[in-house]
Amino acid sequence: MDFSWLSDPFYQGYLWEGFINTLWLLAVSAVGGLILAVGVAMARLRGPRPLAWLAWAFTTVIRGTPLLVQLFFFYYGVGRLLEGLPGIRDSMFWPLLRDPFFFAALTFILSVGAYSGEVIRGAMQSVPRGELEAGRAFGLSGFQVLYRLWLPRAIQLCLPTLTGEMILLLKSVPLVSTIALMDLLQAANIIRDETFLVYEPLLLIAGIYLATTIVLTLVLRLVELNFPGMRPTRRRWLPIR
């Protein structure tokens, strides 16, 4: 095992940039994706017919096609198509449209929106009807019932599942190395090409992923445990008996 390259500031720089990009992409996709997911769930449950239908089609297409294909579709397909538009190079969107990060984030947001949208929809359906009825019986408006009672309760119910989705999301990030975005895998590839070491860089980024996953799991577990009203039976630090 040869880890001497680790002392090279260039390689340190790549790895650091890859790590930051990974976390940043994770955060943007999680926040944007969950907002979209709530919208998709709402549209499917309570939206007008055409919107409900659209949400279903969106979910089916995104969940029915590989993430890598979607990434290529947006980056090479849509991205290149937009490039061809007259005047786009002078517009304020141009820097965004040249940035692989933009397409990676877009793809991931849509993916989280579809997968977590289904999770949230299921959770919303499993909120006991009586709780929502109590809201109406006390004079809360439909919108108040939704944002004060229904959504918070649904999120409480599916928080462990959403946690799992976020961890899967983290491990989808290396896909973006295929569209020339500097992530951890891209950094490892560069190091491999220049040092002819195959295992060591891979081992290192695997270790970084594992450590990040563990930290992420613990942080999300902390969120779960501190979610208002979490049942006592679920209050265990590690899901180990």
Place this chain on the structure above:
Amino acid sequence: MTSSPPPSSHSPTTTAPAVKADHLIKHFGDLEVLKGVSLEVPEGTVTSIIGASGSGKSTLLRCMNLLERPDQGELAIADETIRFTRNPQGDIIDLDRRQLQRLRAKVTMVFQQFNLWPHLSVLGNVIEAPMRVKGLSRKRATALGEHYLERVGMADRRDAYPGFLSGGQQQRVAIARALAMEPRLLLFDEPTSALDPERVNEVLGVIRGLADEGRTMLLVTHEMHFAREVSDQLVYLDQGRIAASGTPEDVFDDPRCRQFMAPAA
């Protein structure tokens, strides 16, 4: 438990009934659940509805705050006649949403399954509607909430979450939640049916206290002794019709009701 008067109780001198239902009819699909029920709950009195399971007790109660919309009939709640929209045949097809929201602030309900909001603390459950429906400040709602939690003996658990409470405690919080709206009429739908037997009395005790205070209440219950004890009026509902009504003594002596009561006696 204290029995001090509520911070701002309404005047008991009004003579209009808290609720007056006239010939209510309600269908679920082809099933006629209420077949022309007329009922009046005078201000400051307690009315209990008894009857077999499936006789339409819950449906009748739920019409009183319009959780169910009757198909026909007239309804006046807290001095207001409900403005139903009717089709040319006279069937009720819609409600006035603004009036609905206003009325629901005046008629609150205690459910069989408590239906507390599990992601809100005990106090949070109690102040939610006063703040968001009546527009009270958090400070005022909290003072009100604490008062009524005290009233049901749950003040020391104000920061707990419903999932950590026993059924009896949850139902007492649910009663505080209904009281905190300072309603004209309190509805109870079998408030002790979901409780362990040893928890029933703590809830019945609270309800009895409210009856002694002169609160206007409409109560569906299977607790016959309790109903007889606290009620000014008893209504025996049988297959969607009022088969007997009057003072508890009258109804319990009614032969039609006797038969229903036999297993319980």
